[in-house]
Amino acid sequence: xxxxxxxxxxxVMGMTNKxxxxxxxxLGHNAMYWYKQSAKKPLELMFVYNFKEQTENxxxxxxFSPECPNSSHLFLHLHTLQPEDxxxxxxxSSQTLAExxxxxxxxPGTRLTVL
Amino acid sequence: xxTVTQSQPEMSVxxxxxxTLSCTYDTSESDYYLxxxxxxxxxxxxxxxxxxxxxQQNATENRFSVNxxxxxKSFSLKISDSQLGDAAMYFCAYRRPGNQFYFGTGTSLTxxx
Numbered sequence: 001x002x003x004x005x006x007x008x009x010x011x012v013m014g015m016t017n018k019x020x021x022x023x024x025x026x027l028g029h030n031a032m033y034w035y036k037q038s039a040k041k042p043l044e045l046m047f048v049y050n051f052k053e054q055t056e057n058x059x060x061x062x063x064f065s066p067e068c069p070n071s072s073h074l075f076l077h078l079h080t081l082q083p084e085d086x087x088x089x090x091x092x093s094s095q096t097l098a099e100x101x102x103x104x105x106x107x108p109g110t111r112l113t114v115l
Numbered sequence: 116x117x118t119v120t121q122s123q124p125e126m127s128v129x130x131x132x133x134x135t136l137s138c139t140y141d142t143s144e145s146d147y148y149l150x151x152x153x154x155x156x157x158x159x160x161x162x163x164x165x166x167x168x169x170x171q172q173n174a175t176e177n178r179f180s181v182n183x184x185x186x187x188k189s190f191s192l193k194i195s196d197s198q199l200g201d202a203a204m205y206f207c208a209y210r211r212p213g214n215q216f217y218f219g220t221g222t223s224l225t226x227x228x
Binding site for chain 1: 152160161162165221
């Protein structure tokens with residue numbers, strides 16, 4: 001379970017705070033993903049990066065700002081969040097985007113609570 | 116639009132017994148992959164099993180097997196000889212060519228000792 005790590009594991013923030021979530025993968029993968037997991041809802045894909053370039057933004061509000069400085073690291077910068085943004089945020093990585101066979105490897109997630 | 120439906124929010128099984136988790140999906144693609152992921156209480160999601168749409172033979176991984184019915188767009192997961200460690204949320208996922216994964220809402224499996 002150490003292939004994809006996420007920090008912090010838990011985060012409580014006020015609506016006016018600025019915080020960042022960090023994801024690091026040690027698998028040599030080229031694609032990284034941010035998902036939002038809320039209770040009783042399907043996982044929602046937020047962003048996709050391939051070779052550090054953003055390839056997908058699923059209509060995510062601008063208060064979520066991703067950053068991918070290299071293929072091993074992915075950040076999610078948070079600013080002026082709303083209580084409904086409280087959720088588990090999962091990072092994942094895969095070898096490529098091109099191959100259907102590529103499996104996604106998930107991190108343990110950051111449990112975010114917005115007060 | 117591609118959607119994945121898991122109609123069983125919760126399931127339970129007696130230890131050592133067999134349980135089947137249901138999943139249906141909607142797609143107009145002919146080639147795609149289907150996955151079952153397991154998310155234990157520690158929250159790290161791991162792959163259980165995957166199936167390519169072009170393969171008629173059902174995938175099997177030890178005690179885990181699938182029943183893939185392409186025409187019916189059904190992809191159920193069978194867990195044989197259930198163990199306490201199988202207790203988790205199970206997510207069915209569909210991946211179409213290009214990139215996008217689509218996940219269901221999950222089934223929470225309880226294993227009764």
